[in-house]
Amino acid sequence: MGNTDNQGPLWEVFIQTKPGAPYKHAGAVHAYDKEMAIENARDTYTRRHEGTAMWVVKSEDIVAVQPEDADAFFDPSDDKIYRHPTFYEIPDGVKHI
Amino acid sequence: MKKDLYNFAIRMGDTSWILSHRLCELCSYGPFLEEDLAMTNIGLDHIGQSEExxxxxxxxxxxxxxxxxxxxxxxxxxxxxxxxxxxxxxxFAYVVVRQFFMDVYNYLLYSKLTNSKDTTFAAIAQKSLKEVRYHLRHSSNWMVRLGDGTSESHERLQNAVNDLWFYTGDLFVMPESEQNLAKDGIIPDLAGLESDWNKMVMEVFNEAGMQKPEYEVLASGSFDGQHTEYMGFMLCEFQYLPNMLQDAKW
Amino acid sequence: MDDKLKNEDPELLKEFQAKIDAEVKIEPKDYMPEAYRQHLIRQISQHAHSEVIGMQPEGNWITRCPSIRAKKILMAKIQDEGGHGLYLYSAAETLGVSRDQYLKWLHEGKAKYASVFNYSALNWADIGAIGWLVDGAAIVNQVSLQRTSYGPYSRAMVKICKEESFHQRQGYEIMVHMAQGTPEQKEMAQDALNRWWYPSLMMFGPHDGDSPRSSLAMQWKIKRETNDELRQKFIDKTVPQAEFLGLTVPDENCKFNEATGHYDWTDINWDEFWASIKGYGPNNKRRMKHHQKVHAEGAWVREASIAYGKKKEKKEVA
Known part of the structure; x- marks a missing residue:
């Protein structure tokens, strides 16, 4: 086989701590198929009732912004302060806005 | 009646206790790290059930x-x-098959026990059933994975099936005290679980490409206190400290 | 400038150090000097291997736990060690080296693990002493490492510290039962303390002056406190815990020094330390053989899993 040392692909684990909460990255596990991935994630990352729901996704399927592109991606939003409510002046006395 | 309840509680408790012992022996022996943790989780569930x-x-x-x-x-x-x-x-194939046979059995038995007229039996079953459903999922997946993996894994799995099949007869034996409990609606008719057990096992066998062994399964006498040759060694090990220091508290 | 840094771009290096100084965590795809990456590869994998090999001395007692409660606790604890190994392997893998490779280096003797796990667990009180002292020492180190500069390592440490807090307590609880139990039990407790005290002190590594890699690791905030600082911290908090048990640490010079505010202690037998590092501890060969044997015996399971995984993927695509 020649593959005897292979630990299987890496999967990233995301856990929701309670209903309604966002899914948070918990870590990674190795597993050889989807079914095993979700079981391994459960046995590794939810041993202390950490979650109510869980996702796993193959690490290689994640698309990430490269650090060298980070400024091009994220800095342009720095000066768009008009996207924030505090940018606007509302006359005193106006309520519920 | 009380004696009958005691006997059944002992049967269930001992079965989980001995199985958990076999599983605890696997700490640091997993084929890879993730599965090591998985087997410990199952072992811990069995210790918990046994304790109840x-x-x-x-x-x-x-x-x-x-x-x-x-x-x-x-x-x-x-x-x-x-x-x-x-x-x-x-x-690992023996670990998987032993677990799978027990998981199917426990799944059927605990499902029925949740309706027991004895409230403690019902409560233990209720709690255990959730754990058992996960165990069954885990072991069924491994049955298929090994059965449908490589020719080596297929062969090893079939060997384990052939050897362990011998011991499955005991699962459905009902000594007199258990017949009494069944009459009173406290436990299900164990013999009646056999056909469902066979059906569920065969479904997974089919998916895993396993052959059902051809020999007739006989009860081997678990309930007269008969054990395999392996049992004494296990007792030596886990009774070691309590035997050595009789008065000690741990 | 350090020789290891001569191939680095000085501009990038300056930015890197500025980030470190400003306590900004370094993430996997960020620029990092090769020496920083190499240091982390070595340190995190050594840490991961230690957790996994550390399952063995305690595993030696798992089939002989004397009560249902003790058995549950020990199983959960050994499982945690495996889990922590796993978190750390994952962190180490972000450095571009696979777990396969880390295991190969371990089996080839190129990677190390904490020598303390080469000592023998000889009686039930050893399980107490390992939790109390070995995990106690590890916690002192790990609490400090939560602030390490490499993001994935730091996050793994935070999770590990949270989970480990029960390890030391369960160990101490066993020591309390043993120390307050029958005379034989108390004797076992003292015996365990005698054998595990110095190995625990050794866990912090050589004296600062003899630790060749320490200075860069401190400058880059991989390490946050020195070996000697951490060791003294451990001694100061542990000796009173031994006194509470009515046990004595195996060092007649170990006394509180009013002037320094710390406990004095007799230095470690460094010959023993270096012998163990070089592979001549009591169980070095045995621990490694166990790991290699289990890995080899699991090969057919991994092969089957790979084959099945491929078949399944094909089916899903079709």
Whole structure:
């Protein structure tokens, strides 16, 4: 086989701590198929009732912004302060806005 | 009646206790790290189930004893686990098949026990059933994975099936005390579980490409306190400290 | 400038150090000097291997736990060690080296693990002493490492510290039962303390002056406190815990020094330390053989899993 040392692909684990909460990255596990991935994630990352729901996704399927592109991606939003409510002046006395 | 309840609680408690012992032997022996953790989780569930049953058995007993006494201080003949769980961890295939046979059995048994007229039985079953459903999923997946993996894994799995099949007869035996409990609606008719057990096992066998062994399964006598040759060695090991220091508290 | 840094771009290096100084965590795809990456590869994998090999001395007692409660606790604890190994392997893998490779280096003797796990667990009180002292020492180190500069390592440490807090307590609880138990039990407790005290002190590594890699690791905030600082911290908090048990640490010079505010102690037998590092501890060969054997015996399971995984993927695509 020649593959005897292979630990299987890496999967990233995301856990929701309670209903309604966002899914948070918990870590990674190795597993050889989807079914095993979700079981391994459960046995590794939810041993202390950490979650109510869980996702796993193959690490290689994640698309990430490269650090060298980070400024091009994220800095342009720095000066768009008009996207924030505090940018606007509302006359005193106006309520519920 | 109380004696009958005690006997059944002991049967359940001992079976989980001995199975959990086999599983604890696997700590640091997993084929890879993730599966090491998985097997420990299953082992911990079985210790927990065993403790519940043995606690209740201790309450039902006329003597002043506790679950630890029952787990650690009895003689071989007094343990009433099914022999299947004594079978050693020959290789990972044996671990998977032993677990799978027990998981199907526990799933069917606990499902029925949730309706027991004995409220403690029903409560233990309720709690255990969730754990057992996960165990069954885990072991069924491994059955298929190994059965449909490589020719080596297929062969190893079939060997384990052939060897362990021998011990499955005991699962459906009902000694007199259990027949009494069944009549009173406290436990299901165990013999009646057999056809469902066979059906569920065959479904997974089919998916895994496993052949059902051809030999007729006979009961091997778990309930007269008969054990396999393996049992004494296990007792030597887990009774080691309580035997060495009789008065010590741990 | 350090020789290891001569191939680095000085501009990038300056930015890197500025980030470190400003306590900004370094993430996997960020620029990092090769020496920083190499240091982390070595340190995190050594840490991961230690957790996994550390399952063995405690595993030696798992089939002989004397009560249902003790058995549950020990199983959960050994499982945690495996889990922590797993978190750390994952962190180490972000450095571009696979777990396969880390295991190969371990089996080839190129990677190390904490020598303390080469000592023998000889009686039940050893399980107490390992939790109390070995995990106690590890926690002192790991609490400090939560602030390490490499993001994935730091996050793994935070999770590990949270989970480990029960390890030391369960160990101490066993020591309390043993120390307050029958005379034989108390004797076992003292015996365990005698054998595990110095190995625990050794866990912090050589004296600062003899630790060749320490200075860069401190400058880059991989390490946050020195070996000697951490060791003294451990001694100061542990000796009173031994006194509470009515046990004595195996060092007649170990006394509180009013002037320094710390406990004095007799230095470690460094010959023993270096012998163990070089592979001549009591169980070095045995621990490694166990790991290699289990890995080899699991090969057919991994092969089957790979084959099945491929078949399944094909089916899903079709």
């Amino acid at each position: 049953w043995l606690k209740y058995a201790a309450e039902l007993s006329d003597e002043n004893i506790d679950a630890d006494f029952l787990a650690y201080r009895r003689k071989e003949k007094e343990y009433r686990n099914v022999q299947l769980v004594e079978f050693p961890n020959e290789d």
